[in-house]
Amino acid sequence: MSDISTAFASIQKVALKNIDLSDKKYQISVPKAFSELCKSIEMLGLMHPPLVQKITSCNFSYRVVSGFQRIRACQHLKIECIPCHVISADISAFDCAKRAIADNNCQRPLNILEQSRSLALIKKYLPESASFQSVAKDLGLPASQKAINRISPLCDMLANIQEGIENEYISLPIAHSLSKLPSQDAKTFANLFAQLRPGLNYQREIFTYSYEISKRDQITVTEILESQAVQQILSSDGDRKYKINTIRNHLKCLRFPQYSNMEKKVHQQINNLKLPFQTKLSPPAYFEGNTYLLQMTFKNAAELQQSLADVLSKTNAIEDILNIGK
Known part of the structure; x- marks a missing residue:
């Protein structure tokens, strides 16, 4: 009979005190709250026995291959002995690893x-x-x-990054970028994203602006994100969306001061035009190129004629806007 067929030949009663829970050699999942699991065990018993391996140790007789959560739940319930699938000490680490993965993958x-x-x-x-x-x-x-x-x-990766991935406030592409940073900078980003939970695009912008500023100014990302200006935004009364946008815009201004000043000036001049609400004038994205966009909405020819007349009456002021930055 092969090792695989004999590995589960019998289920044995094992005392919890003889299981070494500190041996995480084959642990795949992260410990989580197990209140629901405890309720299930109290109501129905341990329906799926853990898998343990015999070991030669001064203090323990078994290591866990699969079922860490189930064993912890039983420990919490003060159960002294539980049924376990027991495999012998001579089963290879590779076979134990495969069993740990298969057992976890079968459950969820x-x-x-x-x-x-x-x-x-x-x-x-x-x-x-x-x-x-x-x-x-x-x-x-x-x-x-x-x-x-x-x-x-x-x-x-750092535990902070893994926690962000698991709780879905750090995207996978950003996690890979954070893993290349000094650990303190990576932790600072992870803590900020945990607090704000921005979407992928905002994560990218905040990361890119901060990283590029740090390289240009020869300072750490932590110094940038723990600056007084950023901390004031975080401690303000604004909601999460407000804080994300304000921090993003603050970093953008730091990264592109000339562009930011030009952007503010252009938008102020556009506001001063007092165009009708049906009319919108937009500068080129990032002021790359000279093409502005004029958008109009109207219900009839009379509204269109009125909007066009209003725009044409302000051509001198519009010309001044077009000349900003030239």
Whole structure:
């Protein structure tokens, strides 16, 4: 009989005091609140026994392969002994890793961080004769090289970044960018995004402006984001959207002071035109080029004629706006 077939030959009663929960060699998931799991165990018992491996240790007899949350929940409920699938000490680390991944994957779809930890387990214990991508595919993990390159590094990133990924306030592209920064700067970004929870585009803008300012001025990102100006915005009474926009605009002004001054001047001059609300004059994006956009909405020919007449009566003032920055 093979190792695989004998591994689950019997379920044994195991005392919780003999299980080493500090040994996280095969842990894939992150500890979470388990109140619902506790209720389920109290009501129905432990329906899916954890998987443990015999070990030779002075203090413990077993390490956890899969089922950390279930064991913690039983510990919380002060249960002394639980049924466990027990595998022998001679089962290889690679086989244990595969069982840990398969067991977790069977219970729920693995999130992207769990996928990263699973890929790391495979890579760590993969025999020379085995194909990494084939094993990943067989275990239901992303197996294309592009996906592996994108997902694998996540489990080695700072805890702050991983928390942001897991709670969906740090996007994957930004997480990769943060991982290349000094740890303190990465933590500062992660803390800011945790507080504001901006969308991907705002994350990109805030990251890019801050990073480029730090390189230009030879200061750290932390100095920029912990400046008095930014902290005043964060502590203001504005809502989350207001704070995101205000910080983004503040950083944009720092990054492009000449552009920002020109933008303010142009918009002030446009406001001074007092165009009808149906008419909108917009400068070229980032003032690249000389083409302005004039938009009009109207219900009939009379409204159009009136709007055109109003614009044409202000051609001198509009000409002054067009000459700003030339």
